Amino acid sequence: MTLAYNIGMGTIKLSRKALHSNLDIIAQQVGAIDKIAVVLKDNAYGHGAKMIAHEVQQYGIKQAVVRLESEALEIAEFFENILILADFPTAPNPVFSYAINALESIEKFPNGTRVELKIDTGMHRNGIAPDDLAKAFEKIAAQGLECVGVMSHFKSADTLSSEWFWQREIFDALKEKATKLAGKYGWKIRFHISNSAGTFRSSQCTDNMVRMGIALYMDTTLLQPALKPVLSLTGNKIATRTLKAGQRVGYNGIYEAQCDEVVSTYDLGYANGLDRLASNRYVTPDGIALRGRISMDSAAFSTDTDELLIFDNANEYAKAVGTIGYEILACLDKNLKREWCD
Numbered sequence: 001m002t003l004a005y006n007i008g009m010g011t012i013k014l015s016r017k018a019l020h021s022n023l024d025i026i027a028q029q030v031g032a033i034d035k036i037a038v039v040l041k042d043n044a045y046g047h048g049a050k051m052i053a054h055e056v057q058q059y060g061i062k063q064a065v066v067r068l069e070s071e072a073l074e075i076a077e078f079f080e081n082i083l084i085l086a087d088f089p090t091a092p093n094p095v096f097s098y099a100i101n102a103l104e105s106i107e108k109f110p111n112g113t114r115v116e117l118k119i120d121t122g123m124h125r126n127g128i129a130p131d132d133l134a135k136a137f138e139k140i141a142a143q144g145l146e147c148v149g150v151m152s153h154f155k156s157a158d159t160l161s162s163e164w165f166w167q168r169e170i171f172d173a174l175k176e177k178a179t180k181l182a183g184k185y186g187w188k189i190r191f192h193i194s195n196s197a198g199t200f201r202s203s204q205c206t207d208n209m210v211r212m213g214i215a216l217y218m219d220t221t222l223l224q225p226a227l228k229p230v231l232s233l234t235g236n237k238i239a240t241r242t243l244k245a246g247q248r249v250g251y252n253g254i255y256e257a258q259c260d261e262v263v264s265t266y267d268l269g270y271a272n273g274l275d276r277l278a279s280n281r282y283v284t285p286d287g288i289a290l291r292g293r294i295s296m297d298s299a300a301f302s303t304d305t306d307e308l309l310i311f312d313n314a315n316e317y318a319k320a321v322g323t324i325g326y327e328i329l330a331c332l333d334k335n336l337k338r339e340w341c342d
């Protein structure tokens with residue numbers, strides 16, 4: 001039974017079944033569990049990094065990707081290697097490797113650091129130009145670093161266009177060149193370019209690793225539609241009242257009851273990641289309408305249920321806000337309670 005006084009800050013419920021089913025789909029697509037690196041940056045897309053890390057380790061995953069060294073330290077015990085996308089080492093760690101995003105940053109890494117060189121194959125975000133490969137290897141060697149990977153990123157793997165193919169070709173040509181050059185320095189290099197969408201664009205995985213983020217957590221455009229959402233968000237009731245016809249609820253009273261209507265507030269607001277742009281326009285999967293403006297710490301819905309399912313698919317909430325599920329998930333408050341529901 002759900003207690004009406006279980007008020008705090010809403011609850012995130014995670015489905016093990018969905019996560020395992022998604023991992024099965026990914027493993028089948030990639031063909032080898034050892035090639036899968038799970039992307040756990042930004043608190044595992046809001047799911048809770050430690051909980052997901054523990055679960056994927058049980059499944060047999062050995063590699064992870066995060067943004068910061070502090071994130072890697074939190075989950076270090078679960079993996080054989082963790083790639084850190086945009087940070088510098090504070091202490092040597094044999095499990096971590098660090099992406100190099102610019103030629104100028106090579107000199108900031110201490111001697112002995114394991115690094116992976118990011119190449120800009122067309123996205124023009126991070127990474128060095130393909131023509132600078134030899135120069136970068138020279139600098140990496142001169143700095144006393146060990147290069148363990150060469151990586152890139154697709155700019156539009158999630159749209160059906162030719163962009164994916166020409167980036168793939170540039171990367172394949174680089175793989176050959178880098179393998180030859182690396183021999184000179186005695187480095188064994190792994191190659192990876194694909195995120196979730198990139199991995200599902202091709203029937204076989206020709207790289208050493210794939211970086212799977214969103215596919216772990218839910219379906220998005222062009223991914224395998226059988227991928228299931230792992231996360232759902234529920235709120236606990238704070239207070240209930242009956243609005244009389246003509247009464248308004250919340251800041252600026254943007255919702256006016258047309259007849260007597262029961263509304264309740266729930267313990268989630270925009271400070272917890274409930275994007276305020278959904279004010280007065282979102283309807284839950286159970287057909288319950290959000291009424292009026294979302295406050296910092298609460299939001300009102302047209303119901304008096306003790307526990308309210310707010311969403312069980314972040315893509316649906318994202319539609320009400322005009323963004324993508326990634327953003328809704330990544331912005332979920334780190335302090336929300338998280339628990340497995342199966």
Ligand SMILES: *Cc1c(COP(=O)(O)O)cnc(C)c1O
Nearest residue numbers: 039153195196197211212213214
């Ligand atoms: C976030 C990220 C990924 C994961 O992307 P998804 O689309 O979530 O699979 C992969 N690689 C890099 C470099 C990233 O920053």
